[in-house]
Amino acid sequence: MLQIYQTIAKGLESIGVETAFGGNGENIASMAVALKHSSIRPIATRHEQAAAYMACGYAMFTNKLGVCYATVGPGAFNLLTGLGVAMSDSYPVLAITGFVRLEWAGRGAVNDTSGLNGTPDSQAMFAATTKRSFLIENIDETCDILEEAVNLAYEGRPGPVHIHVPQNLTDRGVRMSNYRDITLKVRPAEPDSDEVKAIAQVLADALNSGRRAVVLAGYGAIRSCAQDVMLRFIERFQLPLITTLDGKGVVAESHPLCAGVFHESGHSSALKAFRDADVVLAVGNSLSQHATFGLRADLFNNKTLIQINISASEIGKLYPARHALVSDARLAIEAIMEALEAKVGAVAPIHVNSQDYESRKLLPRIGAIHPGKLAQAIGRHLPPNAVLLADAGTHLAWMGYYVGLEAGQNFRKCGQFGPMAAHTNGAIGVKLAQPERTVVVGCGDGCYSMAGFELMTAMQNHVPIIWVIFNDNEYKLVKIYQLAEYQESALVEFQNPDFATYAKACGADGYSVDSLEDFEHAFAAAISSGRPTVIDAKISRWALPHYSTSPDGAIAGVFEKIEERLRGD
Template identity: 25%
Template sequence: MQKPLGAQISHMLKTRGVEVIFGIPGVHNVEMYRGIEEAGIRHVLARHEQGAAFMADGYARATGQPGVCYLITGPGFLNAMTGLGQAYSDSVPVLALASCLDETAARRGQLHQMLDQCGAGATVCDWSLEARSAAAAYQLIDRALSEFSSRRPRPKAIHVPIDLLGSLAEPAPDAAPVVRKARASNEDLYAVIEAVLGAKKPLFVFGGGAKSAALAIPEVLRQTGAAGLTTYAGRGLVPADYPLFLGSYLAREGSARIAAEADLVVAVGTELSEVDLWRDALGHDCPMIRIDIDPEVLAQCRTADSAIQAEAGAFLKAMSIAIPARTEDRPPCWDAAEIAKTRAHWRAEIRAERPGIVEITDALREVMPDDAMIYSDMTQFAYGAKEVWDMPRPGHWHHPYGFGTLGYALPAAIGGAVARPGLPTCAILGDYGLQYTLPELGTAVELGLSLPILLWDNGKLGEIEDSMVRSQIAPNAVVARNPDFLALAKAYGAESVQPETLADLQSALITAFTAGRPTLIRMTSALV
């Protein structure tokens, strides 16, 4: 029954439900690769460890299950830290397993040596710990998996010394009991219902942490007559045709006026952070009820607010069941015509701010399959699209919201496509961001993924140039010489096309979903 610990870890992960591992083998973590095939786990070879971490992130967002990456000591782990930082800010369950040196205090000059690998990981992970025995490695893995399912999911890093990975070990023990997420009391439930039904103009704000409540949200809004807003990560939670839906326009200055009109705000699964609002506060001057799994978020409540620690899905489902037992559905508490007028105004603002992007977005949305999963990068096209593109279902547009790293979209989309074989996956990115993780195109070709890669090419760092102009700074260092992206894609073995019209763009997107290989689709403002 004994095997090298590296092999036992792969077997343990398989028994815990892990199907795919992303990574790059190296001389220090080679023992981790001994048991992958034997355990029946699929390995996806990234071209850079940053790409491996992004792939694990994309896989986790697509499945709701942990994304796992295998990393080597020192630079390999450091390369992945950008992806781990993104997973932390966006609450994504990524497990990084890395080899580490056996001794660093008394020896110098070793391959891949750094001063504090665990400490480096702790700056971007929920925790980053070294396992100094097989039992410790097993315990940390189970701890990570348990916390992913019972708390706000954030990345964990486990470092295993090289000699320990190669030493014989007994198999991992059976999995520990599953820990349940926090549940609110009946008293909390009925207090929230009473407050919402007692309000004259209740407003719900749903964030990405409310995805589990997708089925209950339309019912709760209809029953209470409340208006609804979503963060970018919460898009798809409120049906686009709900008459009192204000969209994902929280970053519009006018949304502060809407919040000021409310006499009760219920914030579900959202931090209402800087990257949600792009201002200091929501703008309300009334009580707020915050429903969240994370006590750190709830600690931000004001004196007049209420804090409910609960998993959003269970809580809102309970609301949708309890409300009809107490009262009939309320009529709308807001003026639907005024809400439609406000949304139209905000859309016009974006159209003026970002010429051409709204028109291209509309064309893409017309032909994008409802079950498509979209991964976008830090690019002007995505900034505009994620405000005006109402998603037909939640959890199907993923963006590097918090950490805001360039290079996310392509490898994350690869992870998402691996997670959902046969289902449509799409990447949206800019000309600069693509060059951060361009080599991962080789992985997509190698896997035979029918992956459309929508490239917004404005030949510059457009958002930074605009920021400089607004700050009265002469634009500097915002234009770089781009390669021939179409030729570069073909060199990797991918398809490539540059549509001349919006109709051509739609046709290219439809074709790319069945191409049997990735297709780079270059978009410019000349399309409009």
Template identity: 30%
Template sequence: MNGADLLVACLEAEGVEYVFGVPGEELEDVLFALRDSSIEFVPVRHEQGAAFMADVHGRLTGEAGVCLATLGPGATNLITGVADAHLDKSPLVAITGQGGRERLHKESHQALDVVHMFEPVVKWNTQLNDTEIINESVRKAFKLAEYEKPGATHLEIPEDVAAEPVDAEPLPRRDRVRRPDPDAESVERAAGLLADAERPIVLAGNGAVRTHASERLREFVERTRTPVIATYMGKGAVSDRAAQSLMTLDSGPNDEAAGAVAEADCVVAVGYDIAEHDPKRWNPDRTKTVIHLDHEPAEVYEHYNPDIEIVADISMGLRRLTEAVEGGRETWCTDIHEVILTDARRKPDPDEPFSVRRTLPILREMMADDDVLISDVGSHKMDIAKYFPVYEPNTCLISNGLASMGIAVPGGVAADLAVDSNVVVATGDGGFLMNAAELETATRLGLDFTVVLFNDDDYGLISENQERHTGESFGTKLTNPDFVAFAESFGVAARRPESWDELAEALSESIESDGPRLVEVALA
């Protein structure tokens, strides 16, 4: 056994099924070790795509996704997807190759200090500079990546370490460390604050979905009839069919959800990550009573200074809080729920031009409750966040921490490998072309997912912001290829509907069909 064999054996011990990556010379021993293992190595077309695949795998499964790249440009290309996992709290382990140790003390071909480069965007990283530390380091990388709050870790293996003989075994995987039960006094105080509130509201964040706390949150909402508003990454924590759901912080034809938060006098923040939404937006005057329920203490922030913090396993914290509060209160904003859902479900008039907002009700109708929608970043993301109803947790994936464009197509690859339900990718023309080459990965693997491509020949979200601020836009206009022909050149069946009826037919056909499909929606 050499260092590479031990590294891969450790990955097997962690239950890794896929490693997404781009091969490199310094990874030769690692690649052949993967060939001889139970792990499937998935060669991709760009390291950023590999990292996004690992990122989405981690979000969907709760198990760390693994991405692999060589030294120098391979590592630098990887870093955006790793940073995305870091801010989106997605478990990911990145592995990079490196030149031999004999040349790392001096200027050398493609050699960069990758460990220090990754330091700001990972929970932990190290160089495997000795075969004797490989088993401990891999176990630590996975333990920290998956431990709440999860995130990215990184391991660098020099090529001479990978080739060096070693006599060691992987460390066995253990149950994850969990927080103790919540402090009884904190729960009692929180229950008292809720009892005194006239217009309480729950803010469901990424943590409510990530920690599988949805069932307990739904029990709390049903007992207390407290309205719930979600962050973009908290969508689905409570079903949007529930009378208490107000969808997300920006939902409604006239921002009714934001209005409800403005009226609320008590906010129960469940698994809320400040990286998603600045609390200054919903607590501008710092007058709201805030109850923080999360696995970690609250970030120190002028506009998010909770009155009480319940720091514990989120599900157990919700369970204890549900037991401590009195039920029977009437939901104070059911009328807002109806306004938001009615607007979200309104289908377009036949002569209405194509828009993201009116495409969404058609798409929602074509998708089952447990089908997965992955949104790229752009103007369409804002509409999906605000107007796409979600009924089950982890079925609408939006990057809202780093919020990096280009995640959707590689995310579709990872999602189709991870789940049995249908997968739909929603992207704009800008984000699509950043990682469109991963369509080849999808066809090579024989995957089945649908790309819905909203095309406005523009970096539309930036244009909208510029026009709102200045009345004009600059530097955002694009020219695009024939996307149908482009997709077909990869062996992907594609359509460009010209009416709403044709769009509905195309979506229905694509979602239920085998093989990757693309539906282009040409926006007015």
């Protein structure tokens, strides 16, 4: 005879869940007690929002279920931003929250979110930010609901799900007698054989006639563990590879067929490979705003687009695909390779322009570090198999452009939902899921100020994350936008504390650096220490990252903006 949270914990144990992230509160108190007596490691966060971010990080580069929990009302609502990340970035996450006693709904109970009599409607809010939100009304339905929710989190395009647990089901005398282990029944998303043949024929026709094809890979290729098959694919058929920011590292960026990042802050070599291509094979990406130069309507004009995605809704959202394959990326590329093998003979080696970041002159700064040089230094010293995370801000553009990843390394930004500070906290989940990997966060000072108090969570749980703060005392990305659009800026400058001293006050290691040499010493010490470390890097304000709103390059983008203003668009 089990209590409801004992049932949930035991069910999660049965599918291999090892870690759960959450906050506390009376309504969820018995969840904390149940986890204490389970094999699942509970990570108590300072703020519930961080718990949801950590659950996302836990699922990011694994096939593990991220689990987060919170009490009823405001605590539960604090999970919503993280669930928005899980939804946009395709992470299998389960959120568990308390709920008002069913007999008290709409009758004046504290933290009532039943939606009755002027109370917030948490069922509607969680339904809007997950694949589905469940309410357990009968304790004997717990295992069935848990199993359905977990399978839904993994089904098709992964995403978040949510379960409400009413407080009346946590009463001491309420027990369930029909416990059973949970079964995962998710089938892989396999490609349709007829569509595979059609895609193979298009690619074969292009290759055999001397027309150019290019592969555009996104995070879906990494999530499906398609790295090895992608390497074999591009080498066998001599296809240039360009990636989204989140697809960085699917093949080592030093590989001669890797043309770089296709993005507004990407490499001109990638733009050239795209522009020269007649056929674009988009694998595991959603062709979203920044990877399409502002959802540019003419991007695929005079090109044949072939799109592979695990979600049918991601295909053809804006750009019509000549051929579409709803499939796991790895399975799709394996099937296309097999079908192509008999259609294409030996392919002559091609020359692909490599990334051009070394050709841009980065002038030294006095009393501060050039952010491009800081990004280059991170890349040079990033250990094998490391994970580099970026939050929202110009530091993302610097790292995406200047850090070259080798095989086995990963890079991730926040996706379309794009909140600040998600990876400042999500890094803890990444490290707990894969403790053998070095995890580094490049974050802005604004991002760290929002969420850096979870450093104590890392300390308490012995999670050695390295935070590199790009510190220039301003919201640079917002400032750039204001100046470009309104020719003035407002409310973007702020005063920071001494982040290194703060880190030391928490018991972590902290370094304040204003030269490249000092940063490299601090970064090496952080990697070898195995301790949570904050590196406060003072960067120059007088440097702007590479940026273009046009696939034809920065100069073309400037002229297009001028033309828009003259037309009054």
